[in-house]
Amino acid sequence: MNVDAQNMDSLYQEIILDHYKNPHGAGLRDPFEAEVHHVNPTCGDEITLRVHLDDGAVADVSYDAQGCSISQASASVLNDLLVGKGIDDALDVLDQFQTLMQGKGQVEPDEDVLEDGIAFAGVAQFPARVKCALLSWMAFKDAVLQADPQEGTS
Amino acid sequence: MTTVEGATYDVTQVREDFPILSRRLAGDLPLVYLDSANTSQKPEAVIDALEQHYQLHNANVARAMHQLGAEASEAFEDARTRIAEFIGAPLREEVVFTKNASEALNLVARVLGDAAPESSYGVAAGDEIVITEMEHHSNIVPWQLLAERSGAVLRWFGVTDEGRLDLSNLDSLITERTKVVSLAWVSNMLGTINPLDGVIKRAHEVGALVVVDGSQAVPQLPVDVAALGADFVAFTGHKMVGPTGIGVLWGRYDLLAELPPFLGGGEMIETVTMERSTYARPPARFEAGTPPIAQAVGLAAAADYLAALGMDKVAAHEQEITAYALGALQEIDGLTVVGPKEAVDRGGAISFTLDGVHPHDVAQLLDSRGVAVRAGHHCAKPAHLRFGVQSTTRASFYLYTTTDEIDALVEALHYTKNYFG
Secondary structure, X not given: OOOOHHHHHHHOOHHHHHHHHOOOOEEOOOOOOEEEEEEOOOOOOEEEEEEEEEOOEEEXXXXXXEOOHHHHHHHHHHHXXXXXXXXXXXXXHHHHHHHHHOXXXXXXXXXXXHXXXXXXXXXXXXXXXXXXXXXXXXXXXXXXXXXXXXXXXX | OOOOOOOOOOHHHHHOOOHHHHOEEHHHEEOEEOEOOOOOOOOHHHHHHHHHHHHHHOOOOOOOOOHHHHHHHHHHHHHHHHHHHHHOXXXXXXXXEEOOHHHHHHHHHHHHHHHOOOOOOOOOOOXXXXXXXXXXXXXXXXXXXXXXXXXXXXXXXXXXXOOOEOOOOHHHHOOOOEEEEEEEOEOOOOOXXXXXXXXXXXXXXXXXXXXXXXXXXXXXXXXXXXXXXXXXXXXXXXXXXXXXXXXEEEEOHHHHHHOOOXXXXXXXXXXXXXXXXXXXXXXXXXXXXXOOHHHHHHHHHHHHHHHHHOHHHHHHHHHHHHHHHHHHXXXXXXXXXXXXXXXXXXXXXXXXXXXXXXXXXXXXXXXXXXXXXXEEOOOOHHHHHHOOOOOEEEEEOOOOOXXXXXXHHHHHHHHHHHHHO
16 A cells, blocks of 8 residues: 555545535534444544434434544535435445445445545545544444334344 | 753664664655654664574573573573663562553552552552543553552542643642552653652652653663652563563562562462462562563663663753754644643653644644654543643654654645645
């Protein structure tokens, strides 16, 4: 893995920096069925995340996050992608995002599904940063399972 | 070491002893290693000592009745003697080998709890344990665990805005109820060198033991444990140009002799029956199982290397490079040093924040320029909380750090600012 200056632009895609500077859907809102708090113990990044599920769909994902550009931008993209989707569809997107992140740069992302999320393809080549990108997504998964325990069995 | 005067050594020449420092990284950039508070690099003398041991003398110690066993045992015990000399221990039997400083601190916390109620040193319900807000997690968690097990109360010194230990309540915090005081000599996050003398004096006045976490001090300051007057000093090998996998607990012999064992196993016993066992004298009592033999040999070589260079000179270099770095870093707009801002009673770890750029992103960008630093909470979350920050970037220096490397750090920080600007 080459981590020199040229590759910084593949890690810090313009889309990621935009989301970092102007995060979408940030802040904690009511109503919600579950609230979770996740931390990355190695670096101390934290997120408090709430989900509001309504009629089988993700009605809202609100969050308060402290962390690096990658973790902040990732939470913003999550909000964009998952709010309004059916719960099952949202979990499918999560699955694809997770596969992309853990694919060591070998997974070709599907832009139709992941939209701005494909900007994180470069992050997958930086093992130390994969957890940053996944923090909010793992929190979301946890919150959905708490709000709707049946999702875990489907 | 308010000020350290005197000649230092030729850093360029010293760097040639460290093979890794000539490495080129991605993009053919020279390595600028500014993460020595995390772990130091190793000179050829240490690498050779490890290799020689494995190639020529490898055997288990104190149990093998053959020539190699005798050689390995001699090398291991000789290492103990050399470490004792290096830290000014009155007796070589006061040097207990552990796997790292964390284990050394856990050892003390565990046996002080187990010593109650037979020993007057034992920590029991109602007793108090005093630590500080600037400790590494390894000098917080073992005491929290002891407090939970024993019912003792954990108390701590605060930290001033400047990043110094707040000793204004020394007499009300350390009282007749205090059984043990444990604190860092040099903070791994703030860089502060703590004035131990007053704390030790007060603790001994009330009959409390003093444990010093010397993880950041033993690598960079001349240490004489007898003169220091503490009861225990813990440190680790890998931060003082030695190998990983070995740490040291120095303890006053009479105290070690009174305390119960830590881990049970081979070599820590006197005799064993199916009903009960009796225990060996220190240091063996605290060294259950096959110890880190090659690592002890490597650590002795590290101590020899530092002694040959001169710890007064190592300290003077650290002081000089820290002063240079504090000056250069604080000229960067938006950069805030968390910890003492002048090189007075200060070690060579500088933690800082850069407005608008998260420490992870700073470290990533610096890495892309070949500059290795640490980002995060540096295992000192309470100290970060004290200063209202979740994480910082930390540059830390050692005997091989040059002013050119500080310049490279500053240049890379400007690049980082522009990148995120």
